[in-house]
Amino acid sequence: MGSKTPEDHRQGPDPSSAHPIAALNPPKPAVASGLLPGVLEGQDEDGDDDGDNDKSAEPTLTLANGEPSKGNKKKKRKFSKKKAKKAQQTTPPRVPLADLFPNQQYPEGEIAEYAERNLQRTTAEEIRHLSAIKNMDAEFLNDYRKAAEVHRQVRQHVQTIAKPGISMSQLADEIEDGVRALTGHQALDTGDALKAGMGFPTGLSLNNVAAHWTPNPGTKEVILQYDDVLKVDFGVHVNGRIVDSAFTVAPNPVYENLLIAVKAATNTGLKEAGIDARISHISAAIQEVMESYEVELNGKTVPVKAVRGLSGHNILRYKIHGDKQVPFVKTKTSQRMEEGDVFAIETFGTTGTARLRDDLHVYGYGRNEGASLAGVHNHQASAKALLKTIDDNFGTLVFSKRYLERVGAKNYHLGMKSLISNGVVECYGPLVDVPGSYVAQFEHTVLLRPNFKEVISRGDDY
Missing domain, CATH: 1.10.10.10 (Winged helix-like DNA-binding domain superfamily/Winged helix DNA-binding domain)
Incomplete structure (x- = not known):
């Protein structure tokens, strides 16, 4: 889910607020602000050991010559062992992850070495280092890996059905029903949505709509067309730990270079992300890659531009947008990434002006x-x-x-x-470029762990 860039971004809430969620995200120091398949282990036996194999309980008869009789030896009962059936995901995905992973150990994301790391730390940095290790405990990682696995399974299904002729309402239902089924929280009872489920409203933005459009009750139905460029952006949370990931669907191959450009830019951001990484450096690298591509539309060669007005962002517990942002264009900022940060690295590329404006419709609250x-x-x-x-x-x-x-x-x-x-x-509300333009988006969530980064939402699909 895209965050507005610093100049458009609303200031955060009063730090003195006593809201209960605020305690989960303590403020950072000033320097920070400038399918492995699921297997059901074990085997079942057809019978229980009733003690017949206890040799000490067997009576012994002897022959006249004193030798033991062979005819009275009790035959051992043979047990047939059957392997338990492996739990399988359905299509569409509706089997809760609790059934697929009974041991509650979820797959790791993609582990990658940091491209650059400053090993000279001050005392304050050492304190943050220890804090990051404490916060990124087993519960933290398991919650994130569960949310990521739900996202992977649901989006892989969505990629098979997001084809011309499907309505946005049906697509949103498929995403949301899948997330709720796999997390095991239907969001019907009071407070259930806070335990696990959707991290934010499903984004289904078409063509010049860059981000933040979702089908609302009572509005006119929108159908995906062959010439459309659709951004699918949704989040999954488990105990407030949000995985944010997005991809673009374009049935017409004429937009292929646009999608390649944006995916390459996102991958550049993921590569450059790391502890002590300068956000200004990451933004410049993203823009350089993005704007090295062109796309041919209607016989004209159009440059791919990095979108202004949106940015990647760090994620806090129960808050999709934190206090750090990663623009897609070169920017001047003293902000750096830190150990323990969770970032949504996303990029948007457009064939339009790259300067977005607010639309009148409502996306969310x-x-x-x-x-x-x-x-x-x-x-x-x-x-x-x-x-x-x-x-x-x-x-x-x-x-x-x-x-x-x-x-x-x-x-x-x-x-x-x-x-x-x-x-x-x-x-x-939705954010849009000029009519007639096309915007693409790709996004992944990365955990900046103390010794390496984990691209938690990475999967085989992209």
Whole structure:
């Protein structure tokens, strides 16, 4: 899920906020801010050992010559052993990962060495190093690997059905039903969506719409066409640990170079990401790769441009956008990546102007941690009830109208309007380039572990 670049990015909430989710993401020091297949192990036996093999319990008869009789030896019972059947994923994927991985050990992401690392650390850096090791414990890694495995399985299915003729509503349903089935959390009961499930609203952005479009209830149905360029961007979380990954579908091969350019730029960002890596360096490398490509459309050669107004970003617990950003164009910033950071490395390339504007439609909503109901006067009762529903079911996770109505919210429009006007809830809309242009996106999540980085969402598909 793309984050707005620094000049467009809203400042974070008041650090003094007492919101419960805030405690999960303590502030960083100032220097930081500038399928392995699842196998069911074991075998079943057809019978139980009832003690007949206990030799000490066997009676002994002797012949007249004193030798033991051979005829009274008890035959040993033979047991047939059968291997337990391996659990298999269905198509579409609906078998919970708990059944595929009964030992709850999920596959690692792609392990890669850091391209560059500053080994000279100050005392403060050593403290952060120890903190990162403590935070990236077994529970942390297992939650992330489970979320990544769910994402891989669902997106691999989606890539087989995202073809001309499918509607955006059907595609969103397939993604969301798959994520909820595999995590084992249907997001129907109060608080269930906070345990595991969708990390943010499913993004299905077509053509010049770069990001943040999702099908909403009551809107006109949109059907994928042969000449469309579709960005599929969705997140999966387990216990608030969010995996963010995206890919682009273009049925018409004329857009192949556009997709190649953006994928190469994303891979460059992943390669350059690492502990102490300068974000300004990463951004410059991404832009250089992206803009070395061209695409031929309607007999004209069009340069691929790196999009401005969006950026990659670090991910905090229950918060898809943290306080660090990785633009796709050369930028001046003192920010660096650190041990323990989790980054969504994504890039957008376009055949348009590369300067995005906000569209009027609604993509989703996000709770502002630092705001309260103190200033809300209009429709206070409905606003108060709606805010309780938001806090109980989503916390600081971004959600959509579809998700809100899934947990039973009704007649919430006036209450939502009041919450938005008073800054308690933020509203997000689609970001678009000029009509007639085409935008592509690729994205992966990477964990900056103390000794190596783990591209947690990497799979065989891309």
